[in-house]
Each structure stands twice: as structure tokens, then as C-alpha cells.
Amino acid sequence: MAVRLLSHELSDLCLGKPALRSLSLTSTIADALQVLKTSDDNFISVWSCYHNPKTSPGFEPAVGFSDECRCVGKICIVDVVCFLCRDENLVSPPVALKRPVSVLLPKIPALVLHVEPSCSLLEAIDLMLEGAQNLVVPIKTKPSNKRSKQQQKPSPTVTNHNGREFCWLTQEDVIRFLLSSIGLFSPIPALSIDTLNIISPNTITIEYHSPASAAIGAISRALLEQTSVAVVDSEGDLIGEISPFTLACCGETVAAAVKTLSSGDLMAYIDCGGPPEELVKVVSAKLKERNLNGMLQHFTVSMSSGGFSSASSSSDEEYSMAAPVSASPRPGRLSRSMSYSARMVRRSEGIVCHPKSSLVAVMVQAIAHRVNYVWVIEEDCSLAGIVTFSDMLRVFRENFETMA
Structure with a gap:
């Protein structure tokens, strides 16, 4: 079958x-x-x-x-x-x-x-x-x-x-x-991703306090590999991500934020559909300080014309559900409860699972959140690796002959 x-x-x-x-x-x-x-x-x-x-x-x-x-x-x-x-x-x-x-x-x-x-x-x-x-x-x-x-x-x-x-x-x-038709592949879908050996340690990461500009190459690579850039703390715990999918929702002017903010502040900038006013001012000030007048003008015109959806009056209300603007998202550990139902309040929070999560559960997670990957974290929230659609397809390709 x-x-x-x-x-x-x-x-x-x-x-x-x-x-x-x-x-x-x-x-x-x-x-x-x-x-x-x-x-x-x-x-x-x-x-x-x-x-x-x-x-x-x-x-x-x-x-x-x-x-x-x-x-x-x-x-x-x-x-x-x-x-x-x-x-x-x-x-x-x-x-x-x-x-x-x-x-x-x-x-x-x-x-x-x-x-x-x-x-x-x-x-x-x-x-x-x-x-x-x-x-x-x-x-x-x-x-x-x-x-x-x-x-x-x-x-x-x-x-x-x-x-x-x-x-x-x-x-x-x-x-x-x-x-x-997942039932046709039983018992493979019920096995853990750890048992199937599809957790890749080759993740793309950047430290929370690092300049976001240092992640430009990583963002390009993540886009090419259909994954994302994990934002981690000094101990390697996953805080969130800088996702190409989320950046795409921000418009081209987010380039100004990438060049001027830290990775943590960039996470706050792209959260909840748009940047808080305080970070918009920070970006403008740093562009002016660096004499990047061309980008400053393009950024200012775009923001004033509503080029970024968050420039609307509802942005402050939306952002109130996230971390305080002045500090950007606070570094912290992800809750285990996020394994199968990541909160959508902040789009820079990565979709995560655990090594013992089943293949079918991870498939459903990725599809539900329209991403090609799911981060894998340990019990202590340290980043263990990533599982991608390619990894999943390889499992079916390698095992389909034994399922006939």
C-alpha cells in the first residue's frame, strides 16, 4: 500500500x-x-x-x-x-x-x-x-x-x-x-525522532547580545536551507529565533533594523506584526549616527507611509502581550509546555519539540506553523538540534520498501 x-x-x-x-x-x-x-x-x-x-x-x-x-x-x-x-x-x-x-x-x-x-x-x-x-x-x-x-x-x-x-x-x-495516509507507514510515524536518528546538530545560531548585522550571512544561509537562525544565550539555551519567514512579513525596510540593532532587539522589532515605537526611534538614531542617510530616508518614508504593518495604532496594544520594549525580549528558558503548542503571541519564539517526540507529532507541528523545521531542545532547554522536512522525507524514502 x-x-x-x-x-x-x-x-x-x-x-x-x-x-x-x-x-x-x-x-x-x-x-x-x-x-x-x-x-x-x-x-x-x-x-x-x-x-x-x-x-x-x-x-x-x-x-x-x-x-x-x-x-x-x-x-x-x-x-x-x-x-x-x-x-x-x-x-x-x-x-x-x-x-x-x-x-x-x-x-x-x-x-x-x-x-x-x-x-x-x-x-x-x-x-x-x-x-x-x-x-x-x-x-x-x-x-x-x-x-x-x-x-x-x-x-x-x-x-x-x-x-x-x-x-x-x-x-x-x-x-x-x-x-x-500516515497510517500506511506504521510503525515509523510513532517512533521518536531520537530513535530515527534525524536530529541534526548542524544548527545556525547567534548569541542574544550579538549585533544582528553579524547574522546577515546566517540569515542568507537559513533562507537557502529553509530553516532559521536560533538565538541562544551564553549557555546555549534557545531563547527564540530570527526567522526568514518572519522577516519577510516585515518588508524590505527591516534591513535598517538588521544593520543597527542587537539580535535580541531585532527579535522584539519583528514580534507581534511590527516594531514598537521606541525601537523605530533607535533604528533612526543609529542610521543618522552612522551617516547612512540614504537608508534613513528610505526607512523614514516607508514607516511614515505605513510600509510596515506595525506602524498602525494597534501595534502598541499587540506588543503589550510581549516583553517590555526597552529591554527587548528577556533572555530566558523555554517552557516544556511549548513542545506541542508553541504560543503565537511572539513570532520570534521558535517552534520546539524534544528528542522523544514522535515523528508524526513533529510533522504536525511543522505543518501547523507553516515552517520547514522544528527546533529540538533538551529537558534543560539547551538546544539539541533541528529536524527538517528533508530529514522526515529521508525517513520515508529509506523505509518505504519495508512497508510494502
């Missing part, structure tokens, strides 16, 4: 998936920001298209050239944040945002792969274990003759090339699909 499940075609998983929103490889970063801020998706796909090479001055087709459009990568707001944190871009963010989105793409093209709808779930898992994060799949569309010409014209941000639309599948999609 498990083998039959893994033989499912990816077209089965694409049912109900929306068409990808996308941008051309030559679009600017500002274009990408506009689309990302008006989209429900955290990522937007970037495409390279040469429908008519003869009309492209200076274009020389490579060996094996095809005029089909290809998705060459994906970007999110955190890519923009890390880009703006570079010293040369802090001087004039508006100029930096005019650069093409191609400068944001990682030098790892295998992160996004095109596959056919007939590709099996097992083949998809193998591709993901080899490093693919998104599988681009053609989807069938039913054109309607009743629509007006204006309605038939595709949205400039929907991937519709040569009459075809695409969606993409992620590790989360596959984990959700496996969870829907």
Missing part, C-alpha cells in the same frame, strides 16, 4: 494549486517587491524566456537552446533585505532596487527544477533529497470562450507561457500528502 502511495503522479498533488506568479529575469528588484507585497505567496518565481531569439539583438543561442520558458529560480523579500544590508546598497536603497532580480538569485540552479505531471511522488522525493526545493509542474487549464478579450489577457505576473500555466510543489506539499 505504501509503495502504491509513492507511485502517485505529481498531477495528483497539483489539484487546487494556483498558477505561479512570476517575473522576468530582467525585471527590477523594485518590480519584485511590488509583486511580493501584493501576493499571498512568500516567494515569486523568476523566469527566463526567449520566444523569438532572432529579434533579440546580440542574442546567441547556446548549444541545445530551446525557446521554451524556464523557471530559473525564486526570490522573496528576505533576499532583498540581505541585498540592502550590503554597505554599498545602504548608501542609496532606491538605486539598489533598480538592479535586476537576477542579482538576487543564488548560484544553485538545482533549487528549482522542471518536472512533468507524470513524475511520480517517489521520484519527486528523490529530487528533493538531492536538493530541489521547488518542482515546477505544468497544470491543465480550461480556457473559456465566454470571457471577454480583456479577461482572456493573462495577468503580467501569472506564469502563462506558450499557452501553458505552471504551479510548483514544495517539501511541505509532499509532507502534507504523506501525512494524509
Whole structure:
């Protein structure tokens, strides 16, 4: 039965998936920001298209050239944040945002792969274990003759090339699909993550009082690995996290906070949907002190225009549920009660489990909180490691033959 499940075609998983929103490889970063801020998706796909090479001055087709459009990568707001944190871009963010989105793409093209709808779930898992994060799949569309010409014209941000639309599948999609038939894999799901040996000690960490700017490289790595940056105290206890997902909700101006605040203060800055007024003033003062006038102006204009959702009058009320602003979140140990139901009051509190947590429990945790990982802590709250969707997929891949 498990083998039959893994033989499912990816077209089965694409049912109900929306068409990808996308941008051309030559679009600017500002274009990408506009689309990302008006989209429900955290990522937007970037495409390279040469429908008519003869009309492209200076274009020389490579060996094996095809005029089909290809998705060459994906970007999110955190890519923009890390880009703006570079010293040369802090001087004039508006100029930096005019650069093409191609400068944001990682030098790892295998992160996004095109596959056919007939590709099996097992083949998809193998591709993901080899490093693919998104599988681009053609989807069938039913054109309607009743629509007006204006309605038939595709949205400039929907991937519709040569009459075809695409969606993409992620590790989360596959984990959700496996969870829907988890009983077929018994007794594996009931075993602890410690017993299954899938707790990775290779965590990305930064000390609570360290400058957040020291974590820029770590944030980029976490984004690439679909994990997060653990914020720990001097004893190695987990205090919280600096999550790329949370940073993406803050907009590109959070780059100013990353460059000027400590890791602990940055946690407070991104908590509860937005920054408290006191920390906004701290960021502005430090930008002015460092003569980063370009970023200061961009930051000030964005905040005054409501560029960060927390700038609303409700932010103070929301933040009252968290730690005092002046001190930022107070270092402390996580409660054991958070193992299976992490509180959502502060978004920088990591989702945690324990070594004896079952595989299925950790799967449910990750899916419920829309993250690709769960932190693993010991009884004393020290950080033991991390469990990722990749680790979970590897368990199913290594054991499916014995489950037939």
C-alpha cells in the first residue's frame, strides 16, 4: 500500500494549486517587491524566456537552446533585505532596487527544477533529497470562450507561457500528502525522532547580545536551507529565533533594523506584526549616527507611509502581550509546555519539540506553523538540534520498501 502511495503522479498533488506568479529575469528588484507585497505567496518565481531569439539583438543561442520558458529560480523579500544590508546598497536603497532580480538569485540552479505531471511522488522525493526545493509542474487549464478579450489577457505576473500555466510543489506539499495516509507507514510515524536518528546538530545560531548585522550571512544561509537562525544565550539555551519567514512579513525596510540593532532587539522589532515605537526611534538614531542617510530616508518614508504593518495604532496594544520594549525580549528558558503548542503571541519564539517526540507529532507541528523545521531542545532547554522536512522525507524514502 505504501509503495502504491509513492507511485502517485505529481498531477495528483497539483489539484487546487494556483498558477505561479512570476517575473522576468530582467525585471527590477523594485518590480519584485511590488509583486511580493501584493501576493499571498512568500516567494515569486523568476523566469527566463526567449520566444523569438532572432529579434533579440546580440542574442546567441547556446548549444541545445530551446525557446521554451524556464523557471530559473525564486526570490522573496528576505533576499532583498540581505541585498540592502550590503554597505554599498545602504548608501542609496532606491538605486539598489533598480538592479535586476537576477542579482538576487543564488548560484544553485538545482533549487528549482522542471518536472512533468507524470513524475511520480517517489521520484519527486528523490529530487528533493538531492536538493530541489521547488518542482515546477505544468497544470491543465480550461480556457473559456465566454470571457471577454480583456479577461482572456493573462495577468503580467501569472506564469502563462506558450499557452501553458505552471504551479510548483514544495517539501511541505509532499509532507502534507504523506501525512494524509500516515497510517500506511506504521510503525515509523510513532517512533521518536531520537530513535530515527534525524536530529541534526548542524544548527545556525547567534548569541542574544550579538549585533544582528553579524547574522546577515546566517540569515542568507537559513533562507537557502529553509530553516532559521536560533538565538541562544551564553549557555546555549534557545531563547527564540530570527526567522526568514518572519522577516519577510516585515518588508524590505527591516534591513535598517538588521544593520543597527542587537539580535535580541531585532527579535522584539519583528514580534507581534511590527516594531514598537521606541525601537523605530533607535533604528533612526543609529542610521543618522552612522551617516547612512540614504537608508534613513528610505526607512523614514516607508514607516511614515505605513510600509510596515506595525506602524498602525494597534501595534502598541499587540506588543503589550510581549516583553517590555526597552529591554527587548528577556533572555530566558523555554517552557516544556511549548513542545506541542508553541504560543503565537511572539513570532520570534521558535517552534520546539524534544528528542522523544514522535515523528508524526513533529510533522504536525511543522505543518501547523507553516515552517520547514522544528527546533529540538533538551529537558534543560539547551538546544539539541533541528529536524527538517528533508530529514522526515529521508525517513520515508529509506523505509518505504519495508512497508510494502
